[in-house]
Amino acid sequence: MTMTSKSNNATTSTQEPKKKMMKNNKSGNDSYPEPPIFPPFNPFVRHPLSILGKIKMIVFGIVLVPIRLFGAIATLTLCLLWCNICSIGNTDDVSKPYTPLRRKLLQGGCRLCSRMLLFFYGFIWINVTYEINDINERKKQLDPSIIVVNHLGFSELMYLIWSDGCCFVSKDTNRKLPFIGKIAEALQSIFVDRAPTAAETENNKNKDNKDDSTPTPTPTPIRTTTDMILERAHSPPGTWPPLAVCPEGTTHTGHCLIRFATGAFRCGRPIQPVIVTSPFSPIHGYDTSFSCANIVLHILGLMTQPINSLDVKHLAVYIPNDEEKSDPILYANNVRKKMAKELDVKCYDLTWADKLRFEPTTKAQELGKKKLTQKYGEVPAMPIFTQDAFGNSLITMNNNNNDKKEL
Secondary structure, eight states: OOSOOOOSSOSOSBOOOOOOBOOOOSSSOOOBOOOOOOOSSOSSSOOOOOHHHHHHHHHHHHHHHHHHHHHHHHHHHHHHHHHHHHTTTOOSOTTSOOOHHHHHHHHHHHHHHHHHHHHHTTOOOEEEEESSOOHHHHHTSOOOSEEEEOOSSSHHHHHHHHHHOOEEEEEGGGGGSTTHHHHHHHTTOEEEOOSOOHHHHHHHHHHHTTTOOSOOOOOOOOOOHHHHHHHHHHSOTTSSOOEEEOTTOSOOOSSEEOOOOSGGGTTOOOBEEEEEEOOOOTTTOOOOOOSSSOHHHHHHHHHTSSOOOEEEEEOOOBOOOHHHHHOHHHHHHHHHHHHHHHHTOEEOOOOHHHHGGGSSSHHHHHHHHHHHHHHHSSOOOOOOOOBOTTSOBHHHHHHHHHHHHHO
C-alpha cells in the first residue's frame, strides 16, 4: 500500500470557498468566513508506527543510525564550507544576484551535497517521472523561474536543489537551524516571517493611542514575500536561481492538498508544477512526512529505515490564460486541481492556522487558537475523524480497544 489514499466520505474533489456567514464580535461589526471542512482523516498528523514498525526501527536503527548520522553531519559540514568558499570576495548582499560563475560553483556543490543528504536520510533511490515522456518535447517547453511543489517535509526541497539548483521560500525561523540556515541564505532563499510586521505592530500601537496628539512617523515600506517572488519571476532568465515554492505554506501528510497561497501566482507567468509522494507500508513502514513532529526525532526515524521511498513527477509547464493572469486565486486553484488530479487526492480549503492546534507544543496550540479566533471569530469545534489515511475505520478500532480494556 502507498501513502496516497482515496477518501470515499468526501463529497467533492475540490472544496470551493464557502459563502461568508455573519458572526458578531465584541464590537458586533465584523463578518467571518465559515470554517473549512476537514477530510475524514487527519491531514496533519502522521500515521502511527505499528509494533512491527517499532521493532524494525530498533533492529535496523542500531546499525544504520550511527553510520548515517556521521555521514549527514559530514555532508552538511562540507556543504557549509563550500558555501563559505564560494562567498569569498563577495562584498554584495545575498539579496542581490550572484555573478554567473559564482552561482554555478555554489549550485554545483550544493546539488551534490543535497543528493548525498537524501542518501543518508534513507532515500537511496528516487523514482523520477515526467508528464511529457519525450525528452525532445520537454526541451521545447518554457523554462519557468518558479517551481511549485506539494509540501510533505524537506525531502522534496532537497530533491529540487539537486535536480534544478533551486533556492526556496522558507519560514524565517529556519535561519536559526544549524547548517541549514546558513546554506539556505547562501542559496539566496526567501524567508517568510510569520510574526507581526513592524507596520502591523505600529498600527496596533496607533490604535491603542488614538487620543495621543503626538504625530507618528510614517513607517518604512517593508518588502513582502510576494514582492520578492515577483522580483524573481520578472527578472531576466538566469538572473536568479530557480525558486521552489510550496504554496500550501505548511507541511501535511500528503493524502490531500490544502489551500494554495497566491504569492507565486501573482506574477501571471508560466509555472512548473512538481508532485511528490513518499509511499510506505502501514503495517511496518515509517511515515516520512514531516508534520506535527520534532525535527531531530523525525530525522533519526528516517535514518532507521533501510530504504525510504520518494516518487517525483514533473508535470508539463502550466501556462496561464488571460483570465488566470488577471486572477491569481483562479490561477492557484487551477494549478492545485491539476496537481490533485495527478496525485489522485482531494482538495480541502485548510491552512497553516488550521494545523496549529494539532502541533505537539502548547505554544503552537495557543497560537493556533489565537489565529483561528482572528480568522473565524471563535475557535471552531475540533473535527471528528472517522478513518485513517488508508481508509481504515477509526471507530471500529476504538471500539475494539475499549472491548480489550473491559476484558
